[in-house]
Amino acid sequence: MAEILYGVASSHVPAIGAAIDKGREDMPYWRPLFEGYEGARKWMADANPDVIVLAYNDHASAFDLDLIPTFAIGVAETFPIADEGYGPRHIPDVEGHPELAWHLAESLILDGFDMTICNRMPVDHGLTVPLSIMYGSPERWPAKVIPLAVNVIQYPPPTGKRCYALGKAIRRAVHAFDEDLRVAVFGTGGMSHQLQGERAGFVNTPFDTRYLDRLSEDPQGLTEISHTELLRDAGSEGIELVMWLIMRGALSEKVREVHRHYHVPASNTAAGLIIFEDALAQIRDSLETVS
Amino acid sequence: MARAHRDYDDIPGTYVFDAEHHRKGYHLNMFCMSLNDPANREKFAEDEEAYLDQWALTPEQRAAVLERNWLEMLRLGGNIYYTFKIAIFDGLSMQAVGGMMSGVSEEEFKQMMLDGGRTPSG
Numbered sequence: 001m002a003e004i005l006y007g008v009a010s011s012h013v014p015a016i017g018a019a020i021d022k023g024r025e026d027m028p029y030w031r032p033l034f035e036g037y038e039g040a041r042k043w044m045a046d047a048n049p050d051v052i053v054l055a056y057n058d059h060a061s062a063f064d065l066d067l068i069p070t071f072a073i074g075v076a077e078t079f080p081i082a083d084e085g086y087g088p089r090h091i092p093d094v095e096g097h098p099e100l101a102w103h104l105a106e107s108l109i110l111d112g113f114d115m116t117i118c119n120r121m122p123v124d125h126g127l128t129v130p131l132s133i134m135y136g137s138p139e140r141w142p143a144k145v146i147p148l149a150v151n152v153i154q155y156p157p158p159t160g161k162r163c164y165a166l167g168k169a170i171r172r173a174v175h176a177f178d179e180d181l182r183v184a185v186f187g188t189g190g191m192s193h194q195l196q197g198e199r200a201g202f203v204n205t206p207f208d209t210r211y212l213d214r215l216s217e218d219p220q221g222l223t224e225i226s227h228t229e230l231l232r233d234a235g236s237e238g239i240e241l242v243m244w245l246i247m248r249g250a251l252s253e254k255v256r257e258v259h260r261h262y263h264v265p266a267s268n269t270a271a272g273l274i275i276f277e278d279a280l281a282q283i284r285d286s287l288e289t290v291s
Numbered sequence: 292m293a294r295a296h297r298d299y300d301d302i303p304g305t306y307v308f309d310a311e312h313h314r315k316g317y318h319l320n321m322f323c324m325s326l327n328d329p330a331n332r333e334k335f336a337e338d339e340e341a342y343l344d345q346w347a348l349t350p351e352q353r354a355a356v357l358e359r360n361w362l363e364m365l366r367l368g369g370n371i372y373y374t375f376k377i378a379i380f381d382g383l384s385m386q387a388v389g390g391m392m393s394g395v396s397e398e399e400f401k402q403m404m405l406d407g408g409r410t411p412s413g
Contacts, residue, residue, distance in 0.1 A: 015385070059372045064324045065317055083327050085379035153372055155309040194409075196371035197362070198304030200389035201400060203408025228299045233411070236305050237371075265404035268385050 002100065002174045002181035005281040006047055007251045008040075009215065009244040009274050010133055012056060012188045014084070014125040015267035020132045021089055033271060036261030037133055040273055043259055044134045048142060049184035051097050053104070053170060055148045055163075055246040056126035056188045059084065062118070068154045069116035071166065073108070074123075074147035075101040082122035091132065094123055097144035100177055104146065107173035113166055123147055130188045133273065143184070152189065152240050160223040163242045167249020174250075187247030189240025191262070192233070193269035202235040203270045208262060211241065212274055216257050219248040237269075252279035304393070306365040316368020319356070322346040323373035326380055335380065361392050 016033070019025060025034040061082035063069065076096050081088040108115050127147055135142060151157055158166075167185070174183050191211065194202035211234075214222050223245060230239045255276040264270045299307050306312065322343065325331045335342040343353055355363040356377065364374045378388045390400035393409075403409060 060320075060324050060370075060376070061327065065313065065320050083329065085326055085332070085376045087329070153308060153370060154313060155307050192408075194305065195375070195385060195389065196365055196392065197306050198393050199302075199409065200304075200392045201403055201409040202411070203404075204411050205407065207411075228297075228302075231299050231305065231307065232302050236302075236307065264407050268389050268404060268408075270408065 002051075002177040002179055002183055003280050004171055004174050004183045004185055004250050005278050005284070006049060006184040007187070007247045007255065007276040007278065008130070008134065008184060009187045009190075009247050009272070010130040011190055011266065011269060011271040011273070012126045012129040013266040013269045013271055014129065016271065017089060017125050017129040017132050020137060021091070033263045033266055036263060037273065040134060040259050040261065040275060041136060043275060047184070048182075050181045051100055051144045051146065052131075052184045052186055053146045053148060053174070053250070054127055054130065054186040054188065055150055055243045056130070056186075057152045057240060057243065058149045059124055059126055059153070061124035062121045062149065065154075068151050069118075069149065070151050070158050071113065072116040072118050072121070072149040073101060073105050074118050074121045074149070075105060076119045076121060079121055079123045079127075079145070079147060081128060082124040084124050089125075089128060091128060091137070092140050094127065094131070094141060094145045094147070097146055099179070100174070100181065101146045103177050104170065104173050107176065108166070108169050111169045111172065113169055118147075118149070121147060121149070126188060130186055148246070150243050150246070152242065156227055157239060157242055159227070160225055160242045160245050164219060164223045164245040164249040167246040167251075170246070170250045185247045185250040187244035189243050190234065190238055191241065191270045191272040192235050192238040194235030195237050195268055197236070199235070201268055203264055204233055204235070204238075205262075205264065205270065207233045208270050208272060212260060212262065212272060215244065215248055215274060216255050216276060219245060222248075248276075251276055254279050256282060308370045312368045312370070314368070316352075316370060316373075318347040319352045319364065319367060319369050320373035322348065322356070323369070323376045326376040332380055361388055365392075
């Protein structure tokens with residue numbers, strides 16, 4: 001049986017990807033950010049999931065204003081790296097897991113979530129930067145990835161409640177998949193930031209800190225935050241935080257926080273990273289200790 | 292019919308990309324999107340005016356693009372993820388554009404971010 005064992009939430013700032021690609025992790029500007037990623041990378045190497053279901057948003061790469069799916073799942077064998085205007089990042093293509101992806105698509109639709117199904121889906125920094133944060137620069141990504149693109153650019157994005165419920169449906173679907181797979185779910189984007197307008201550069205550290213605190217113990221409460229509150233308190237692009245609730249919804253009620261890092265700034269953004277182990281991972285660990 | 296008031300209308304310096312903005316900015320944003328293709332970037336570099344002729348921009352949108360008036364592009368329905376593709380084309384950082392939209396230099400903007408960003412009170 002496939003099991004969701006881990007949850008990771010991370011910002012996906014393009015400049016972080018560029019810093020990794022250009023070997024700038026040790027520069028004074030970037031060092032404090034990357035120091036906080038060291039523990040996460042060690043943890044990731046140990047956890048070594050087979051598949052990552054990765055909730056992210058496309059930024060005018062695979063989708064444009066002609067087609068704006070609220071939830072889109074990638075079912076292809078491979079997802080190429082998008083050209084966002086700079087030329088594509090020089091990183092490996094992302095390998096999918098079509099069997100689990102199709103199982104998820106079917107299960108989620110029958111469970112009431114009307115997913116858009118995608119084959120041709122170039123992936124941009126929203127998906128690739130969190131992989132780079134967790135894995136560095138491998139020759140090939142160690143896990144298969146199922147991209148789950150969420151519209152957060154066209155207002156309104158799906159509600160926090162809906163995202164959280166989708167996470168729960170993903171959990172049901174993964175646990176009904178008849179192959180032994182160790183699965184992680186990523187929620188990406190955030191934390192507080194605003195790229196646009198006279199308020200560009202907006203950061204709200206007290207809001208972010210509280211969001212990180214509540215994510216383990218009170219995710220239900222976080223689903224009550226309205227879009228307007230998010231726009232106001234987390235910035236216009238901070239509304240991406242709804243995607244973190246997909247990850248949290250996919251985990252057990254009780255989780256163990258194993259890593260947290262928060263740093264301002266990464267480019268124009270407050271960068272956050274938090275890692276949870278699911279109750280199932282803890283049971284597995286204790287069984288291994290006993291045997 | 293005038294658009295009904297939205298409860299986010301009072302957030303200062305913020306252009307929510309809602310239905311109204313989308314309808315205003317569709318062609319402007321789709322022009323920006325075209326710059327994902329290197330062949331189009333080349334054509335735009337050769338002759339910006341001629342390239343823009345292919346897109347149904349309003350005269351105001353066209354002028355805003357040519358002048359790189361980032362705030363005006365937002366007011367005219369641009370979305371930052373789309374309009375930023377012009378900044379990428381120009382070789383500008385997000386901090387540079389952030390500075391231009393908020394009326395400070397790139398250096399001042401960077402320093403504000405290093406100091407913790409623009410706080411909710413300021």
